[in-house]
Amino acid sequence: MNPIGYDELVLKGAGLCLFEVDVTRQKYLYFKNPEAIYGASKDQILSDLERFSSLVPEAYMKAVSDYFVHPDDHEVVSDAFGKVFGGQQAVYDARMKRRTGEYR
Numbered sequence: 001m002n003p004i005g006y007d008e009l010v011l012k013g014a015g016l017c018l019f020e021v022d023v024t025r026q027k028y029l030y031f032k033n034p035e036a037i038y039g040a041s042k043d044q045i046l047s048d049l050e051r052f053s054s055l056v057p058e059a060y061m062k063a064v065s066d067y068f069v070h071p072d073d074h075e076v077v078s079d080a081f082g083k084v085f086g087g088q089q090a091v092y093d094a095r096m097k098r099r100t101g102e103y104r
């Protein structure tokens with residue numbers, strides 16, 4: 001059994017997820033605690049998202065938003081993508097889609 005690190009305990013306790021994206025390659029590289037929000041493992045999410053990597057940037061952003069985000073929150077996420085592509089940090093609140101199709 002692997003011990004849980006402090007950062008993982010904090011994420012679990014707060015119900016948060018941490019992820020890393022290589023925006024130039026349009027590829028999600030890392031997820032920590034995705035079950036809290038998405039109800040799916042990091043391996044499942046990374047596998048699902050891999051198919052979007054070859055899309056043109058606009059189609060990529062739409063596909064990722066459709067995968068993760070409530071339709072009414074796409075603009076919030078689009079603004080965050082714009083910041084990230086501009087080299088800025090982005091923090092946002094949005095309803096995220098769980099594996100069951102419900103939003104959290």
